[in-house]
Amino acid sequence: MEDAQHFVAGNWTAPSSGESIDVIDPSDGQVFSQIARGNAADIDSAVRAARATYEGPWGHTSAAERGRILFRFSMLIAARGEELARLEARDTGKPLREARADAAALARYFEFYAGACDKLHGETLPYQAGYTVMTVREPHGVTGHIVPWNYPMQIFGRSVGAALAAGNACVVKPSEDACLSLLRVASLGAEAGLPAGALNIVTGYGTEAGAALARHPGIDHISFTGSPSVGTLVTQLAAEHHAPVTLELGGKSPQIVFADADLDAALPMLMAAIVQNAGQTCSAGSRVLIDRAIYTPLVERLRAAFDALRVGPSELDLDCGPLINAKQHGRVAQYVDNARRDGIRLAAQGQIVPDAPRGGFYQAPALFVDVPAEHRIAQEEIFGPVLAATPFDDEAQALALANGTRYGLVAGVWTRDGARQLRLARRLRAGQIFVNNYGAGGGVELPFGGTGQSGHGREKGFEALYGFTTLKTIAIRHG
Numbered sequence: 001m002e003d004a005q006h007f008v009a010g011n012w013t014a015p016s017s018g019e020s021i022d023v024i025d026p027s028d029g030q031v032f033s034q035i036a037r038g039n040a041a042d043i044d045s046a047v048r049a050a051r052a053t054y055e056g057p058w059g060h061t062s063a064a065e066r067g068r069i070l071f072r073f074s075m076l077i078a079a080r081g082e083e084l085a086r087l088e089a090r091d092t093g094k095p096l097r098e099a100r101a102d103a104a105a106l107a108r109y110f111e112f113y114a115g116a117c118d119k120l121h122g123e124t125l126p127y128q129a130g131y132t133v134m135t136v137r138e139p140h141g142v143t144g145h146i147v148p149w150n151y152p153m154q155i156f157g158r159s160v161g162a163a164l165a166a167g168n169a170c171v172v173k174p175s176e177d178a179c180l181s182l183l184r185v186a187s188l189g190a191e192a193g194l195p196a197g198a199l200n201i202v203t204g205y206g207t208e209a210g211a212a213l214a215r216h217p218g219i220d221h222i223s224f225t226g227s228p229s230v231g232t233l234v235t236q237l238a239a240e241h242h243a244p245v246t247l248e249l250g251g252k253s254p255q256i257v258f259a260d261a262d263l264d265a266a267l268p269m270l271m272a273a274i275v276q277n278a279g280q281t282c283s284a285g286s287r288v289l290i291d292r293a294i295y296t297p298l299v300e301r302l303r304a305a306f307d308a309l310r311v312g313p314s315e316l317d318l319d320c321g322p323l324i325n326a327k328q329h330g331r332v333a334q335y336v337d338n339a340r341r342d343g344i345r346l347a348a349q350g351q352i353v354p355d356a357p358r359g360g361f362y363q364a365p366a367l368f369v370d371v372p373a374e375h376r377i378a379q380e381e382i383f384g385p386v387l388a389a390t391p392f393d394d395e396a397q398a399l400a401l402a403n404g405t406r407y408g409l410v411a412g413v414w415t416r417d418g419a420r421q422l423r424l425a426r427r428l429r430a431g432q433i434f435v436n437n438y439g440a441g442g443g444v445e446l447p448f449g450g451t452g453q454s455g456h457g458r459e460k461g462f463e464a465l466y467g468f469t470t471l472k473t474i475a476i477r478h479g
């Protein structure tokens, strides 16, 4: 991996601007590397390289061979898992064990999609006498992938893994706040046998390289993961050339805990759902809705668990690392301060360890209780380790509270009542529902995506392959 360069057409290339962007370690706030500041010209070179191989070597590679290449890619990622994890932990600030899990998930995405390459097929359709009609699934062509900073490896894996498996050539614009792992991964793709241009990475700011990618007329599909506001901008830019867009946006996901739930099983998952990656997770369980019959004892258990949380630099591998940058740190702190000012009860806060470097972006995890449903911390995505607890009196109220935000990404239900499990699973407005668990450990195989302000389209699992293909109908009249 070369410093401050893009990976285009199988080569490390200098940015045409000649400029770079400092990379800051969130654990101490110090600059430790540089990345290239990409612009529209760099994006154009990457799109041209992708088109050339799509119409050439990559487009002529059989599905089975694509699978072999992606499987080798997966094996190389697994072999370099520790190196990738250390790079990711430094770049994002997340605890090392979480970065290791991300590297393992990245390898698993390529393994899963390697196996799927030659199992994606169309149908034959009954039609009039004398006709044979079939559908075939074809790649879009050149796909653009705009990736956020919170899970660079996982989000790259689910989106680029599926796009390559379906036969597309990819141009990736990672976040300016975390992209070192993906640059390393790009060279492993080349080593695995991806032809030059099948996977290109252009780094830089969203307003420059990201916008240039979304508006480029040579891009046939855009996969965007990030904030709702930028999702709107990307959709508008892509609409100028009618490219379809998959949007994976944020969430304000609820977990509903009924009085008959197994609280011993629920508690660690309620905590992990908001503490993982310091709450900077689109599917974070940032609201807990609790049956009033068990509200006080469960809040007490949550309070004790929050009190015990420790926050520090990534290499100490504590419960939480720092937030990604100063802006995000200020934003989360503001939500906590405003909630306190509004009289919302702060029941517990974790602690930042004394030896955490002073320049790091550390935020003590916070548990707010008795949070009114309409309050901002119950409605807006904070993207930090802040949990809002609200009591409910019956199932109907729990459902109304759970569905009462503009988001609809994930929801969790904790109850032993089978009929209630199914009723709520059907009535909750979210793309994924978990019953007596949450997140299912990431679930590479499980389709993922939202409704409403959480976005549209599905990634992960086999479903993603449909999104990265276009369906063609062939009608043959043979008499």
Ligand code: NAD
Pocket (backbone or CB within 6 Å): 146, 147, 148, 149, 150, 151, 155, 173, 174, 175, 176, 204, 205, 206, 207, 209, 210, 211, 212, 214, 225, 226, 227, 228, 230, 231, 233, 234, 248, 249, 250, 251, 281, 282, 283, 381, 383, 409, 454, 455
């Ligand atoms: P962001 O929207 O600021 O940035 C995401 C990506 O878009 C980055 O690569 C950025 O450079 C790029 N970008 C920014 N402005 C752009 C523009 N004008 N044109 C084109 N690209 C542009 O989001 P973020 O701060 O990096 O990530 C946090 C957000 O992402 C949260 O809202 C979170 O919920 C969401 N997210 C969603 C999922 C999901 O799967 N649903 C996963 C992770 C993060």
